[in-house]
Amino acid sequence: MASDANSLRITGKVQGRDIVLNGPLSKDEIRNKVWWWQIPDPATREEREDRLHRYDGSERDVISTLGGYYVVPDDSRAPEAEELVDMVHAELNPDRR
Template identity: 60%
Template sequence: MAADARSARITGNVQGRDFVLSGRLSTEEIRDTLWWWQDDGHHEYDDSRTDVVATLGGYYQVPRDSRTPEAADLVELVHTELCPDD
């Protein structure tokens, strides 16, 4: 992974869906990507697997509920890595 915002990439797998976050994303865009299934309406939460994101700082588990303090901390961490100048 690169260290500058133009090429920073964060990868993850949440509820069986692989994704890559890159570029200057807002905290809402990050939250919508990490918790995509909450607004899906057709997808039941499957707790048989661990949902994770890989950042420059390591691997972080994605909490089931996007409204927890842990979820807010994760969104801020991801945003800081993608947008270090903000």
């Protein structure tokens, strides 16, 4: 898991699943990809199956950015989650700072 400034890509491990964030993404798109198991009313079969997954929670959920590794809070509405979304958004959208 690494981030690559040239390709505007950030990776992570969330709820036992590898995720990749390819920029540019909106803040809502980032939230949906990072907190994928909290998506309201899953539209696709894959989203519905993801929701039903089993996860023991023994490993930390992390995002790897150019600045280092960051823990993903369980609650997507927590202040720490908003800070993480803002930071990831800034890295994936460098022209919009």
